[in-house]
Amino acid sequence: MSDVDKLFAAPLPQISDFVFDHNVARVFPDMIKRSIPGYPTIVENIGVISAQYAQPGTLIYDLGCSLGAATQSMRRHLAGGDSRIIAVDNAEAMTVRCREYLAAQDSMMEELVPTTVVHEDILQLELEPCSVVVLNFTLQFIAPERRLELLTRIRQALLPGGVLILSEKFRFSDPATQQHLEQVHYAFKRANGYSELEIAQKRSAIENIMLLDTREAHLERLQSAGFSHACNWFQCLNFGSIMAHA
Numbered sequence: 001m002s003d004v005d006k007l008f009a010a011p012l013p014q015i016s017d018f019v020f021d022h023n024v025a026r027v028f029p030d031m032i033k034r035s036i037p038g039y040p041t042i043v044e045n046i047g048v049i050s051a052q053y054a055q056p057g058t059l060i061y062d063l064g065c066s067l068g069a070a071t072q073s074m075r076r077h078l079a080g081g082d083s084r085i086i087a088v089d090n091a092e093a094m095t096v097r098c099r100e101y102l103a104a105q106d107s108m109m110e111e112l113v114p115t116t117v118v119h120e121d122i123l124q125l126e127l128e129p130c131s132v133v134v135l136n137f138t139l140q141f142i143a144p145e146r147r148l149e150l151l152t153r154i155r156q157a158l159l160p161g162g163v164l165i166l167s168e169k170f171r172f173s174d175p176a177t178q179q180h181l182e183q184v185h186y187a188f189k190r191a192n193g194y195s196e197l198e199i200a201q202k203r204s205a206i207e208n209i210m211l212l213d214t215r216e217a218h219l220e221r222l223q224s225a226g227f228s229h230a231c232n233w234f235q236c237l238n239f240g241s242i243m244a245h246a
């Protein structure tokens, strides 16, 4: 279903900002698995965490769902329950393919929770009361000055006992930590078959549109947004995931 990522393999005369278009959607499962250390573990455990915190009869949001990997994991772990998932992405190429992947999952498994895929900007989306919200590597693409406002709206929509799962690529304020983890991340990419050119060109394509915060900045912002507790439940190199409680 998905092709090998060769988007940055040939030398490009000029590197434009990364966009989630049709070409990216086509190779996305391969790209994300070869680029984010720990991604399969995070996705699997989003299912486990959602099953722990989903409340009967409530809504679950997957914001910036791409092809719905986190949604599929939650559907496996919530099967037979009576919650409902709303998966949202503002890239149409993603939502179109996401619906196809979910239809394929429905044809393979019974009693999966009903899921609606919505093509919308999550900054414009009206959030209904919900028990679980997932931002799996999405907040890093939101303009920094809009991040607190988005998290505050998520916090307000969460029911008592609800949880936000926030996965991000982290930046480190200590230069040595930043350098060491970044270098090992590049080694991870090389080990997954990416060339130096692919790594360098991809880096240029994302540097203006993927603006990273430190883990500490994330935890402080979650507190400012009104979350009562947050903890870093997973980290692999410079990628991690935080669970924040309403």
Ligand SMILES: Nc1ncnc2c1ncn2[C@@H]1O[C@H](C[S@+](CC[C@H]([NH3+])C(=O)[O-])CC(=O)[O-])[C@@H](O)[C@H]1O
Pocket: 020, 032, 043, 063, 064, 065, 066, 067, 068, 069, 070, 088, 089, 090, 091, 094, 120, 121, 122, 123, 135, 136, 137, 138, 141, 142
């Ligand atoms: N304002 C926005 N509104 C809606 N969607 C947005 C917005 N900005 C960016 N996106 C979407 O956020 C997604 C980020 S990818 C998430 C992976 C997925 N969660 C996964 O579990 O595989 C992460 C990555 O590519 O590193 C893309 O599909 C964007 O279109």
Ligand SMILES: O=C(O)C(=O)Cc1ccccc1
Pocket: 018, 031, 032, 035, 036, 169, 202, 206
């Ligand atoms: O490739 C990278 O270096 C990343 O940080 C992750 C990533 C994965 C998919 C799209 C954009 C960024």
